Amino acid sequence: MSPGFLDDTADNMTTGSIASSLKPGNVELSDWIAIRSALNEATNQETAGAPVPWENESTGSSGSLLAFAAPSDEIGRCKNFAATLQNVDGIHRYKGEACIAGQENWRINRFELVDHI
Numbered sequence: 001m002s003p004g005f006l007d008d009t010a011d012n013m014t015t016g017s018i019a020s021s022l023k024p025g026n027v028e029l030s031d032w033i034a035i036r037s038a039l040n041e042a043t044n045q046e047t048a049g050a051p052v053p054w055e056n057e058s059t060g061s062s063g064s065l066l067a068f069a070a071p072s073d074e075i076g077r078c079k080n081f082a083a084t085l086q087n088v089d090g091i092h093r094y095k096g097e098a099c100i101a102g103q104e105n106w107r108i109n110r111f112e113l114v115d116h117i
Contacts, residue, residue, distance in 0.1 A: 024111055026092075027085065031061045035083055036108065039098055042067035043079055043106055061087040072097055078109070091117040 023032045038054035042065045049069035055062040063084035072080040078099035085092045093114040101107035 024113070026113070028056075028059050028061065028087075030058050031056050031085060031087070034061075035063070035065060035085070038063075038065040038083075039067065039081060039106060039108065042081060043098065059087065061085060067098070073099070082114075083111075089116075093117075 023029065027035070034054045034056045038052045042050075042052040049066070051064040051066045053062070053064045063086055065081055065083045067079045067081040070079075072078045078097055080095065080097050083094045083096065085094070093116075094111055095114050096108055096111040098106045098108050
């Protein structure tokens with residue numbers, strides 16, 4: 001095995017138009033993929049500023065993601081977002097930032113736990 005083969009902190013998959021991003025250790029991989037897919041939809045010009053629901057049937061987790069319409073940087077290549085994840089452990093609220101990493105590709109640069117209910 002190569003070094004890092006079992007390391008699940010990095011997610012090298014590209015889903016939709018979300019480039020690979022670091023996955024927090026407390027988020028299941030399949031939930032992370034669902035969150036990233038919701039981010040792709042939430043950053044769409046037509047849905048920016050509206051919550052986008054997501055659900056992962058394999059884990060039973062669900063939540064929503066809201067990408068703020070206003071850019072978080074001076075050149076308009078990044079957006080802040082808020083996300084929720086509801087699972088058997090409760091409701092987790094996150095905040096983060098995603099930036100365009102290529103033509104229509106988004107990369108999550110920051111994903112922080114705000115609170116847990």
